[in-house]
Amino acid sequence: MDDKSEERGGGLEPVNSTDRRVRADAQRNSKALLEAAMAVFAASGVDAPVREIADKAGVGVGTLYRHFPQRSDLIVAVFRNEVDACANAASAIAAEYEPGEALARWMQRYVDFIAAKRGLAAAFSSGDPAYESLPLYFLEKLRPALQTLLDAATEAGDVRSDVDAKELLFAIARLCSPDRYGGGPDQARRMVGLLVDGLRYGAASVG
Amino acid sequence: MDDKSEERGGGLEPVNSTDRRVRADAQRNSKALLEAAMAVFAASGVDAPVREIADKAGVGVGTLYRHFPQRSDLIVAVFRNEVDACANAASAIAAEYEPGEALARWMQRYVDFIAAKRGLAAAFSSGDPAYESLPLYFLEKLRPALQTLLDAATEAGDVRSDVDAKELLFAIARLCSPDRYGGGPDQARRMVGLLVDGLRYGAASVG
DNA sequence: TTGATAAACGGAACGATGTTCCGTATAAAA
DNA sequence: TTTTATACGGAACATCGTTCCGTTTATCAA
Numbered sequence: 001m002d003d004k005s006e007e008r009g010g011g012l013e014p015v016n017s018t019d020r021r022v023r024a025d026a027q028r029n030s031k032a033l034l035e036a037a038m039a040v041f042a043a044s045g046v047d048a049p050v051r052e053i054a055d056k057a058g059v060g061v062g063t064l065y066r067h068f069p070q071r072s073d074l075i076v077a078v079f080r081n082e083v084d085a086c087a088n089a090a091s092a093i094a095a096e097y098e099p100g101e102a103l104a105r106w107m108q109r110y111v112d113f114i115a116a117k118r119g120l121a122a123a124f125s126s127g128d129p130a131y132e133s134l135p136l137y138f139l140e141k142l143r144p145a146l147q148t149l150l151d152a153a154t155e156a157g158d159v160r161s162d163v164d165a166k167e168l169l170f171a172i173a174r175l176c177s178p179d180r181y182g183g184g185p186d187q188a189r190r191m192v193g194l195l196v197d198g199l200r201y202g203a204a205s206v207g
Numbered sequence: 208m209d210d211k212s213e214e215r216g217g218g219l220e221p222v223n224s225t226d227r228r229v230r231a232d233a234q235r236n237s238k239a240l241l242e243a244a245m246a247v248f249a250a251s252g253v254d255a256p257v258r259e260i261a262d263k264a265g266v267g268v269g270t271l272y273r274h275f276p277q278r279s280d281l282i283v284a285v286f287r288n289e290v291d292a293c294a295n296a297a298s299a300i301a302a303e304y305e306p307g308e309a310l311a312r313w314m315q316r317y318v319d320f321i322a323a324k325r326g327l328a329a330a331f332s333s334g335d336p337a338y339e340s341l342p343l344y345f346l347e348k349l350r351p352a353l354q355t356l357l358d359a360a361t362e363a364g365d366v367r368s369d370v371d372a373k374e375l376l377f378a379i380a381r382l383c384s385p386d387r388y389g390g391g392p393d394q395a396r397r398m399v400g401l402l403v404d405g406l407r408y409g410a411a412s413v414g
Numbered sequence: 415t416t417g418a419t420a421a422a423c424g425g426a427a428c429g430a431t432g433t434t435c436c437g438t439a440t441a442a443a444a
Numbered sequence: 445t446t447t448t449a450t451a452c453g454g455a456a457c458a459t460c461g462t463t464c465c466g467t468t469t470a471t472c473a474a
Contacts, residue, residue, distance in 0.1 A: 020420070020421080020470095020471065020472075021470090021471070021472095022421090023420095023421060023422065023469080023470050023471070024470070024471090025421095025422070025423080025469075025470070026421080026422060026423095026470090029422085029423085045334075049459080049460065049461085050460085050461065050462090051459095051460085051461095054424095059423075059424080060423065060424035060425050061424080061425070061461090061462085062422090062423065062424055062425065062463085062464085062465095063422075063423055063424070065461090065462065065463080066421095066422065066423080069462090070461085070462085071461065071462090118334075119333065119334070122329040122333045123329075125325075125329055126326065126329045127326070227441095227442065227443075227449070227450080228441090228442070228443095229450095230440085230441055230442075230449095230450060230451065231441070231442090232440080232441070232450095232451070232452080233441095233450080233451060233452095236451085236452085256430080256431065256432085257431085257432065257433090258430095258431085258432095261453095266452075266453080267452065267453035267454050268432090268433085268453080268454070269434085269435085269436095269451090269452060269453055269454065270451075270452055270453070272432090272433065272434080273450095273451065273452080276433090277432090277433085278432065278433090
């Protein structure tokens with residue numbers, strides 16, 4: 001199928017469209033930039049200057065723009081990365097706790113994620129087309145993760161079965177939204193805790 | 208009480224803390240800037256450059272910054288101005304229509320206001336302390352306005368009586384929020400229309 | 415191992431923006 | 445009219461996102 005290459009046996013290394021491998025320093029820098037951006041965004045918010053990120057990663061701004069042609073690309077990359085981390089946490093938690101407890105713990109993990117991303121949420125709904133794809137990515141990654149936990153907890157009789165994963169994700173996100181002025185990040189935790197208790201309560205009638 | 212002034216008899220003109228009147232050109236320019244900002248924000252969003260506003264008002268940027276020391280001050284001023292306009296519309300509408308119809312018409316007016324201010328809503332929840340006072344102002348102006356309309360409509364038997372003005376304001380604002388991707392500004396109108404019909408339906412059981 | 419070369423790098427430079435500064439113009443008071 | 449506090453205008457500054465290009469370097473072929 002490929003007209004010009006069957007060179008390296010193990011296709012483990014990322015290759016360019018032509019032939020050559022992706023240079024090692026490029027990979028290193030890309031990773032360093034992503035991690036620096038994560039740290040800087042967490043510390044100073046999404047409005048932090050790109051130069052600060054480049055400095056923290058130990059590269060020039062030219063390099064930063066080679067890997068992330070626009071500022072929003074960096075934001076999007078960080079967001080997707082953290083969505084992935086949150087989704088992946090589901091299976092790790094499921095392996096360690098029994099179903100009901102796993103569900104509760106993952107939901108608190110999800111609350112932390114939402115709370116940390118409050119600054120981004122504002123950017124998303126600001127109409128910038130650069131962020132259009134994010135809500136879909138968000139849903140496609142997190143819904144299956146939560147659904148798996150829900151199914152397991154339901155089958156174990158720990159929670160009721162008439163809850164939709166998508167609705168639950170949105171409901172929690174809204175509980176974390178700062179609409180009610182007053183009540184800090186603890187309030188969100190308490191409200192979500194109540195929600196989880198509500199799920200458990202419903203399971204009692206099933207036995 | 209005032210150790211140095213009892214000069215002008217009719218205190219109709221705005222005065223400075225010392226003695227002198229506020230200059231006429233200053234008043235003119237302040238008003239022109241506010242109107243220009245309203246127009247520019249509506250046309251190009253809240254991220255429009257201040258120079259564009261100064262140009263439209265026919266003044267220099269120095270003058271703009273004399274009246275509104277920070278960019279956010281201009282945004283806040285426009286917002287408060289439009290909150291006032293929306294609140295004042297209540298009495299005007301109430302004078303022209305019967306209570307139930309007045310309520311319905313004002314709520315659509317409120318929807319237009321919320322929809323137009325979507326760009327600002329993002330800025331408010333971005334944590335900038337310059338906007339901290341706005342939600343309170345919003346509530347203190349609009350709640351009484353809606354409450355008056357609600358009371359009149361309730362007394363006329365047009366709507367049910369168990370609705371809270373504050374909750375209604377927030378509910379409508381959320382109906383207008385672009386969370387569900389898909390569904391434009393018409394959807395908000397339809398949903399609020401349903402809400403109003405719901406209010407009317409409840410009144411039937413009262414007679 | 416050693417050139418050759420495509421890829422990646424760094425950071426000065428550019429354009430746009432929010433904000434400040436200060437010499438000039440002017441409305442209000444004497 | 446003269447005086448003076450006030451306001452004006454717009455050049456200048458600091459900072460941002462982004463581009464450009466001469467220089468460095470990792471990879472490949474010999």
